[in-house]
Amino acid sequence: MSILRKDPITGRWVILIEERRRSRRHFPHQYREHHEEKECPFCEGKEHLTPPEILAFRDKNTKPNTPGWRLRVVPDKSPILRVESELDSQGSGMYDTMNGLGAHEIVIENNIHNAAFDTMSVKMIKDIFLAYQQRITDLAKDIRLKYMLIIKNFGAGAGAVMPFHHPHSHLVAYPFIPHVPKAECDGAKIYWKYHNRCIYCDMVAQELNNPNERIIYSNEDFVMLAPFASRFPYEMWIIPLKHSHIFSADDTLFESLALTFKEFIIRMNAVLSIPPYNLVIHSAPLSDEFAEFYHWHIEIRPRINLAAGFEWGSGTYINAIFPETAAKELREVEIKSDDIY
């Protein structure tokens, strides 16, 4: 059970969860016990250890929640938000609260326990995007849901709460627009009002004019770059060249996006020796009002430094690696076609 509370000063919603993994609390500085690989609930044959599947790509003639799948989507066992019957919004003096209505699903990306984007085939990665698309389309039918976020946390240093390495990502549907995408929407809307152009389209055009500055990689459909005001060392953005506000709108791009994922993981692992990382897909909120000025994209943050109190206290990031330096190192990684296919 979770409760949403809104900070009346900044307008930022916070999700408070009482029961989340209360039986055994883990703090990042604590020793995390070693889990046997055989205990992994995301492996084939352990389907009974997860809630029943919502979606699976599986062999014909296999039954739900049995082996024979290559990808499964299940509800999170300890969801941060869950599908409730009613959205219950209340005021208490100056404070606003809501119940934790929403959805929290786990995409088990592969049946291979220690697979990662560099070892998965392009087809396997494409399947992950197709699963996201199907789940987003389904959840979007619930008009109480306002925003969907796809997040991947890889490695203990990236805040992955599961103590095992089975490749998975989270899909969270919120009953409000979270602070970070909202700030992006607001900024993009102001730019569009003044210029009548999408700020992301303009940014991509300008960056491609100087391919030796912050561009890491590009193909016919996507550009990968180190952002001008990079907040974290080796922060990377993947932006589609064709304007679109919704990630799930065009699945003809998924093969090309899968290729781009192979590029990012191989380059990042080569430069940073397989770091923990966070990856997020920023798509527009579930409303057409964002179609003209918002442009979906992916942000990747390798977790190689510890955020200090400066950032927490001020919201201003301090980054010791210039994006131009990061882009040069990542761009110069030599990739053979064997690495990709």
Ligand SMILES: [Zn+2]
């Ligand atoms: Zn596993």
Ligand SMILES: [Zn+2]
């Ligand atoms: Zn655009």
Ligand SMILES: [Zn+2]
């Ligand atoms: Zn973003």
